[in-house]
Amino acid sequence: MLLVLGMAAAVPSVPSGPPRAATAGMPPMPGMAEAAGTTQGLGRGLAAEQDGYRLSTATCGVPAGRPTAFRFTVTGPDGAPVTDFAVHQTKKLHFYAIRTDLTGFQHLHPEPANDGTWTADLAALTPGSWRLYADFIPNTGAHAAELVLSRTVTVPGEAVPVPLPAPSDSTTVDGYTVSLHAQPFSGAQQLTATISQDGRPVTDLQPYLDAYAHLSAFHEADQALAHLHPADAVNGDGGGPTLTFQALLPEPGNWRVFLQFQTAGQLHTAQLTLHID
Known part of the structure; x- marks a missing residue:
């Protein structure tokens, strides 16, 4: 199995919060592109609408400090809520949340109501500007490709930015060491991830979303999203220690990477910063 990313975009219609300073040589922030009336961000998961499909929410804000049932719909080219979605990566929809400084990552799998309303049970969010992504394949009409739409929401309160950690090729989580090389x-x-525990190779990875790992990466300058699964074939609970991804990270600079893998029924999320020249 070889999955190379899933990214989509046009221009968000919900204004973003104050942008982070862009890295030299990087493209403008989403808000700058919106102001200029351009389509900066096409193909990068930064839009609320693409090909007639639209991510619609009832609010532009989320309360701080407590879990939130965040409701949204996906409308189709006819303006009606879409109620038929293809299952991909074992789910009908993948929902992501991340703050502008690339902290607070959440990856959820909500289920729709009969009327096409989705409810994502978000853990408590800290104050600041957040981007929320919906990744899906509509099972109706002529569109059979994966779409990733997103909107920004504001969480009230004093936002305390967290500096992006320096690029590193390894990190630890729950006693596991994860090394990532590009x-x-x-x-x-080509990204190669190696997982070990106490210096010993890990060979008991369990399938997670039809693969032995799931990798989500967000671009530092604008929160562009890339996500992928390893090319390694799944054969029971015997994955690891090395996983290979064919990645398309279309912009140079720093990407915050979240590698999720499962052992003994527990999901682990490793985080590190990857620099792409």
Whole structure:
């Protein structure tokens, strides 16, 4: 199985909060593109609408400090809520949340009501500007491709930005050490993840979303989203220690990477910063 990303976008219609300073040489922030009336961000998961499909929410704000049942719909080209979605990566929809400084990552799998309303049970969010993404494949009409739509919401209160950790090729989580290496490959990047515990290779990875890992990456300058699964075939609870991803990270600079994997029924989320030249 080889899954290379899932990204989509046009221009968000909900204004973002104050942008972070862009890295030199990076494209403008989403708000700058919106002001200029351009389509900056096409193909990067930064839009509320694409190909007639629209991510609609009842509010532009989320309360701080407590769990929230965040409701939204996906409307189709006819303006009606979409109620038929294809199952991909074992779910009908993948929902992501991340703050502008790339902290607070959440990856959820809500279920729709019969009227097409989705409810994502968000854990408590800290004050600041957050981007919320819906990743899905509509099972109606002529569109059979994966779409990733997003909107920004504001969580009230004093936002305390967290500096992005420096690039590193390894990190630890729940006693596991995860190493991630990137190298150019056919115009993209090949990412290799190696997982160990107490210096010993881990070989008991369990399937998670039809693969032995799920990788989500967010671009530092604008929160562009890339997500992918390893190319390694799944064969029971015997994954690891090395997983290979064929990644398309279309912009240079720093990406905050979240690698999720499962052992003994427990999901682990490793975080590190990856620099792409």
